[in-house]
Amino acid sequence: MRTPLIVGNWKMHGLRAEARALAAAVCAGVQGLGGREVAVAPPFTALTTVREVLLDSPVALAAQNMHWEERGAFTGEVSPLMLQEVGCRFVILGHSERRQYFGESDAMVKQKVHAALAHDLVPIVCVGETLNEREAGQTLEVVSGQVRRALLELDPPAIRRVVVAYEPVWAIGTGRVATPQQAQEVHGWIRKLLRETVGEVAAEVRILYGGSVKPDNIDELMKEPDIDGALVGGASLDAQAFVRIARFLPANDLE
Numbered sequence: 222m223r224t225p226l227i228v229g230n231w232k233m234h235g236l237r238a239e240a241r242a243l244a245a246a247v248c249a250g251v252q253g254l255g256g257r258e259v260a261v262a263p264p265f266t267a268l269t270t271v272r273e274v275l276l277d278s279p280v281a282l283a284a285q286n287m288h289w290e291e292r293g294a295f296t297g298e299v300s301p302l303m304l305q306e307v308g309c310r311f312v313i314l315g316h317s318e319r320r321q322y323f324g325e326s327d328a329m330v331k332q333k334v335h336a337a338l339a340h341d342l343v344p345i346v347c348v349g350e351t352l353n354e355r356e357a358g359q360t361l362e363v364v365s366g367q368v369r370r371a372l373l374e375l376d377p378p379a380i381r382r383v384v385v386a387y388e389p390v391w392a393i394g395t396g397r398v399a400t401p402q403q404a405q406e407v408h409g410w411i412r413k414l415l416r417e418t419v420g421e422v423a424a425e426v427r428i429l430y431g432g433s434v435k436p437d438n439i440d441e442l443m444k445e446p447d448i449d450g451a452l453v454g455g456a457s458l459d460a461q462a463f464v465r466i467a468r469f470l471p472a473n474d475l476e
């Protein structure tokens with residue numbers, strides 16, 4: 222009932238010519254791939270370029286961040302209307318790099334989630350604990366706090382459109398991936414928390430795993446019952462690696 226979703230977060234990589242080539246290679250590589258959704262999140266400056274490449278392909282466009290207001294005196298920010306205009310379907314919100322380097326709080330993430338939904342953008346809401354928090358046994362407490370503060374005021378029709386990305390901070394860009402069991406434990410916990418507060422609609426919410434996802438670990442991760450896809454950083458800059466991740470196994474619908 223949950224269509225798997227694989228999203229490439231290109232971060233601050235990709236001049237337009239590079240972005241065009243990468244997007245074209247991803248489109249070619251996932252052609253004919255059914256039973257899952259694939260999206261790429263280029264930097265803002267490459268969104269329109271990548272959009273041209275993605276037209277008529279099943280690959281969707283995502284943005285990496287967004288302000289919650291439609292317009293105004295917010296120098297350097299990009300609004301939901303602007304993302305809509307360039308054809309974004311998804312927007313990544315509350316990435317740990319935004320939280321860590323740019324001071325994004327759960328309250329800001331919550332406003333962004335509401336704004337995204339109001340503008341027909343699918344928010345991909347990132348949550349995850351640091352290494353210190355994990356070692357102190359605080360993982361579930363930290364992640365539930367982030368989920369509660371960002372999401373739990375949403376009503377069931379809204380929450381079913383949200384995507385959650387569990388990204389342990391210690392696994393992002395480090396090559397240190399969570400084991401499928403570690404990831405499943407947190408994913409299962411997030412779903413339980415959602416079920417307790419918004420009810421059965423929790424079964425429809427996609428929960429992605431992010432943190433050093435590579436071609437050689439995606440298949441094992443995707444076997445877990447509550448892992449519904451991946452948010453991929455580093456490996457999404459390599460078309461071949463990203464396409465292999467999007468073509469995760471087991472699958473009976475590959476061409």
Ligand code: PEP
Pocket residue numbers: 230388392393394395396431432433434452453454455456
């Ligand atoms: C990310 O930044 O969302 C991420 C998961 O990065 P990486 O795959 O490089 O760990």
